[in-house]
Amino acid sequence: MTLWKNKTVKRLIIIGGGYAGTEVIRQLVLRGISNMQVELISASPFFENTIAGTEVISEKLSPEALRYDLKLLSSYWDFDLTVARVKEVNLDEKIVRLENSQRSYDVLVVATGSTPNFYNVKGAGSAVTGYRISDFEHINHKLKQLASDHPSIIVVGAGYVGLEVAAEIKDFFSSLKKEVELTVVEKMENVLPGFENQLARRMATEALASRGIRIITGRGVKQVAEDRVILEDGDELESDFTIWSGGVKASDLASNIRGASLRDGYVEVDQRLLIKGRSDAFAIGDVAYVSISGSVAQKMAAEALGQAVTVAKNISSILKGEEPGTTHKIDYPLDFPKVLLSLGEGKAMLIFGPQYASIGNVEYFMKRRIDLDEMMSRFPS
Numbered sequence: 001m002t003l004w005k006n007k008t009v010k011r012l013i014i015i016g017g018g019y020a021g022t023e024v025i026r027q028l029v030l031r032g033i034s035n036m037q038v039e040l041i042s043a044s045p046f047f048e049n050t051i052a053g054t055e056v057i058s059e060k061l062s063p064e065a066l067r068y069d070l071k072l073l074s075s076y077w078d079f080d081l082t083v084a085r086v087k088e089v090n091l092d093e094k095i096v097r098l099e100n101s102q103r104s105y106d107v108l109v110v111a112t113g114s115t116p117n118f119y120n121v122k123g124a125g126s127a128v129t130g131y132r133i134s135d136f137e138h139i140n141h142k143l144k145q146l147a148s149d150h151p152s153i154i155v156v157g158a159g160y161v162g163l164e165v166a167a168e169i170k171d172f173f174s175s176l177k178k179e180v181e182l183t184v185v186e187k188m189e190n191v192l193p194g195f196e197n198q199l200a201r202r203m204a205t206e207a208l209a210s211r212g213i214r215i216i217t218g219r220g221v222k223q224v225a226e227d228r229v230i231l232e233d234g235d236e237l238e239s240d241f242t243i244w245s246g247g248v249k250a251s252d253l254a255s256n257i258r259g260a261s262l263r264d265g266y267v268e269v270d271q272r273l274l275i276k277g278r279s280d281a282f283a284i285g286d287v288a289y290v291s292i293s294g295s296v297a298q299k300m301a302a303e304a305l306g307q308a309v310t311v312a313k314n315i316s317s318i319l320k321g322e323e324p325g326t327t328h329k330i331d332y333p334l335d336f337p338k339v340l341l342s343l344g345e346g347k348a349m350l351i352f353g354p355q356y357a358s359i360g361n362v363e364y365f366m367k368r369r370i371d372l373d374e375m376m377s378r379f380p381s
Helices: 019-030 050-056 070-077 133-146 160-175 198-209 252-256 301-319 361-376
Strands: 011-015 037-042 046-048 067-069 080-083 086-090 095-098 102-104 107-110 114-116 152-156 181-186 214-217 221-224 228-231 236-238 241-244 248-250 266-268 281-283 338-344 347-352 356-360
Touching: 011 019, 019 037, 019 070, 019 107, 019 301, 037 070, 046 070, 050 133, 050 160, 050 361, 067 070, 070 080, 086 252, 107 301, 133 160, 133 241, 152 160, 152 236, 160 181, 160 198, 160 338, 198 214, 198 338, 198 347, 198 356, 338 361, 347 361, 356 361
Parallel strands: 011 037, 011 107, 037 080, 107 281, 152 181, 152 241, 181 214
Antiparallel strands: 046 067, 086 095, 095 102, 114 248, 221 228, 228 236, 338 347, 347 356
């Protein structure tokens, strides 16, 4: 007899109201699941469509267009919403501990995402991060204060978000017909270090350089001070405003899940996205380390949505008294990058695999449609 034979699940708890967490609920709704109680525990009262968020910097998009009220969503999809931070999860006791209360569960989904990684760089925490919608709002407000002064601005990190932040800052100043001295600093030898595509790296570097954006690679940051950034080789770059987009790590909850194993700080899962060694607890999205048949999943919204579909199928099996048996297929593996990256001026770069890349207005239209229309249309209007 399997563990779930003749067992009726009464309570599902989902931790995290981002892409993965909300998509699990949506998939259960689409499947007509009604014989279980669902509670979403989210640190924020809103879902935030962060992948389109950099355009808040240049005011092409408003923050309101990228947020959805989770309380409203709970009334549409009939789930309980608790806005709070989870302090600890005990997988053996099947308990979720909040600040002043706790919950028991039959099935658990951890989808708490990621958080900025400062890599112990001195003073990095004083920089404005480029991560959340509120960060992009903050950047926009700061740029308005600096707009008349020909400021020097430094973006730390030349990954996906760092390059988009730089492009949107340039677009903001261009719209005002103002000048800005903009520098992107990257510790690794190339921009887009997480995407193994040399053509894309070269094209992105050339596109931003042609707009007057200085790019420094192969030189890490030692310290972020109030008016400067000090590099590891001792060079100092003056800065009126420093933005940190230097990478992410798993959310803090990952290290507070008792009974879970971690890899590079991320929660390890099996091919069904169950936390390793567990039959009733899943981890998906940026908080999870997903490796299946030698392929490792990228930390991307689209991959998180796909993982949510797999988890919903497995929860459906559990509800039928069956053992969860759906294996996840990684659609966005590290060794085959698939991404649309905005480069400003109404253009975007399409990266598809290790060798193909293109830049143009059509690519930007595709990005806008996917990042804005498709992501937000998942929710009731």
